[in-house]
Amino acid sequence: MNKTVDSSIVKLTNYRSVWGYIHKNKQATIPQISKDIGLSLPTVTRAVDYGVAEGIIEPDGVIGAERGRKAQVYKLHADYMHFLLIYLDADVLSYRIHDFRSRTIGSGNMPVNDKNVLSALEKIIECSAASDPLLSIVSIAVSGVVCDGVVKDSAAFPSLGGMDLSKHINRKFGMTALVDNDLHAASNVARIFSDYKNDVNVLFAFGKRKSGAGIIVNGDVLCGAAGAAGEIGNIPVYTPDIESERVAFCSERLQAIIALLNPKRVIIYELDEGMGTDKLISLIKEKLKAYLLPEFKLGRDFFEDCFKGLSIMCELEIKRSLRERLDF
Amino acid sequence: MNKTVDSSIVKLTNYRSVWGYIHKNKQATIPQISKDIGLSLPTVTRAVDYGVAEGIIEPDGVIGAERGRKAQVYKLHADYMHFLLIYLDADVLSYRIHDFRSRTIGSGNMPVNDKNVLSALEKIIECSAASDPLLSIVSIAVSGVVCDGVVKDSAAFPSLGGMDLSKHINRKFGMTALVDNDLHAASNVARIFSDYKNDVNVLFAFGKRKSGAGIIVNGDVLCGAAGAAGEIGNIPVYTPDIESERVAFCSERLQAIIALLNPKRVIIYELDEGMGTDKLISLIKEKLKAYLLPEFKLGRDFFEDCFKGLSIMCELEIKRSLRERLDF
Numbered sequence: 267m268n269k270t271v272d273s274s275i276v277k278l279t280n281y282r283s284v285w286g287y288i289h290k291n292k293q294a295t296i297p298q299i300s301k302d303i304g305l306s307l308p309t310v311t312r313a314v315d316y317g318v319a320e321g322i323i324e325p326d327g328v329i330g331a332e333r334g335r336k337a338q339v340y341k342l343h344a345d346y347m348h349f350l351l352i353y354l355d356a357d358v359l360s361y362r363i364h365d366f367r368s369r370t371i372g373s374g375n376m377p378v379n380d381k382n383v384l385s386a387l388e389k390i391i392e393c394s395a396a397s398d399p400l401l402s403i404v405s406i407a408v409s410g411v412v413c414d415g416v417v418k419d420s421a422a423f424p425s426l427g428g429m430d431l432s433k434h435i436n437r438k439f440g441m442t443a444l445v446d447n448d449l450h451a452a453s454n455v456a457r458i459f460s461d462y463k464n465d466v467n468v469l470f471a472f473g474k475r476k477s478g479a480g481i482i483v484n485g486d487v488l489c490g491a492a493g494a495a496g497e498i499g500n501i502p503v504y505t506p507d508i509e510s511e512r513v514a515f516c517s518e519r520l521q522a523i524i525a526l527l528n529p530k531r532v533i534i535y536e537l538d539e540g541m542g543t544d545k546l547i548s549l550i551k552e553k554l555k556a557y558l559l560p561e562f563k564l565g566r567d568f569f570e571d572c573f574k575g576l577s578i579m580c581e582l583e584i585k586r587s588l589r590e591r592l593d594f
Numbered sequence: 595m596n597k598t599v600d601s602s603i604v605k606l607t608n609y610r611s612v613w614g615y616i617h618k619n620k621q622a623t624i625p626q627i628s629k630d631i632g633l634s635l636p637t638v639t640r641a642v643d644y645g646v647a648e649g650i651i652e653p654d655g656v657i658g659a660e661r662g663r664k665a666q667v668y669k670l671h672a673d674y675m676h677f678l679l680i681y682l683d684a685d686v687l688s689y690r691i692h693d694f695r696s697r698t699i700g701s702g703n704m705p706v707n708d709k710n711v712l713s714a715l716e717k718i719i720e721c722s723a724a725s726d727p728l729l730s731i732v733s734i735a736v737s738g739v740v741c742d743g744v745v746k747d748s749a750a751f752p753s754l755g756g757m758d759l760s761k762h763i764n765r766k767f768g769m770t771a772l773v774d775n776d777l778h779a780a781s782n783v784a785r786i787f788s789d790y791k792n793d794v795n796v797l798f799a800f801g802k803r804k805s806g807a808g809i810i811v812n813g814d815v816l817c818g819a820a821g822a823a824g825e826i827g828n829i830p831v832y833t834p835d836i837e838s839e840r841v842a843f844c845s846e847r848l849q850a851i852i853a854l855l856n857p858k859r860v861i862i863y864e865l866d867e868g869m870g871t872d873k874l875i876s877l878i879k880e881k882l883k884a885y886l887l888p889e890f891k892l893g894r895d896f897f898e899d900c901f902k903g904l905s906i907m908c909e910l911e912i913k914r915s916l917r918e919r920l921d922f
Binding site: 419490496497524555 | 739746747793794807809811812814817818820821822823825826827828830832846849850851855856857858881882885886888
């Protein structure tokens, strides 16, 4: 038996219970926490001290009778919530739980289809929320058109079509739920390249069966009136979409994007191995004048960047809601 | 002989000379103006009083010996300059002079070709500046790709290719020169439709031989890295570009734009009469899902809106330079 590991797990579990109690009750004192969750005063004090040192919780005034002993009240920093990130790809649901420093503290995946997608989604949220009381936001990337939390159109999940997934989750679990298209979610990562001034960056992902784009203008991900900006499936293409012509087919779509938007940078992801990005780029170079050519960058891993983007969405939401609270 | 008209013309000419003198000398007193341009003190006083009443000029302190008679100094309001607006279309140069209230006080046009375009442009600027001392900004719309005042590429005027037209005019005539693509210039008009929040509006102009687009995102006209955003000539199109298929050809390009950007509104201009916008729209409605369809609006007159856009560019430039001066 490895005592060190075990004791640190116990410690972490205790700490989380303390922080979770503060989170749920908005604010609490050490004696109150100790009494309600059944941990000793020294343990609760250690958890609170550690939380304050880490910036996770902060003192929030004192309460107590005028002559009686006064107790320090603690509250959770709004910045230090945990996030549940979910990527609903065509046939698999992948999830990660991030702590307040974007460290992954839980993850998993399960096969999904149109029939079970909603129940699978609800189950993951329910289990995650039960096991992690600090969880406050869930952000979901869906392969499909999403507008203001509503899934407008999804080839993989027709049953979600027209559903306000954001409102549904919020009502059922009391959590803030952010829902967006997978390419839009991943585009948040490319914001860091943007100098926020008349600047266009494009994300382009292509694989054997899928392709998509995300557009960042002046530092913001472009959504479009119905959430469908970057949905390239409806761009008319001359080359037939057959296996032997797949790269040429995708390069024509990317050519249309570059011709129309004249982006500074295009970040290309291969969704399947060995798609031939070099050929894709050289086909575009053949067809467009030199001054129209963007800087091409290779995106390493679309899956990873999608999760990074989901995490950025959560951080932006926390900032937004903080600003809103400060405005009132 | 119509005395009223003649005397008012003389009055206007006198007024303009007075204001022009103040403009050229940055500031001036009434005796100084009267002496230097040879108009009587009462005439100059009337011109100055009218200018102050109209907000065109304003008092700017007094000068004079301590015991001598002090004289009021006047300067011109930065807002009240005249603009020279020039539209360089494929074979004709059209120009208008706007006063500070966007009233056209002069206009004309002349045929141009690649050989004489620069000399024609210089001549118009020179003559306009000589006849109107209040002229301070010239804004030029060019059929071609323009980036930061540099004409990158123009099928109609290859001789201007690579030329920093803005700097050239500024050096030669001492005037602020704004140069932009014609579609970008006209797109300024559509800014008024934009609610500045995650909003995409598209201008689409098509004629027998020309077609082009302008993109407005969150209230700003999209330029692109090389000024080529909205240059639709390089979008691959399936339908051949022949006369009988012209509408179908153009509708495919517009379809690509709508599919990619999911705009809220598309404003369509016919560059030649009877192009068939109805057919263009119905072809797009056949091909795209309902939630992707924007609101279609008909632009009345591209030529007029191009001039309106040039005027807006001047106003924005004055605001920008005012802000810059106030920042220091």
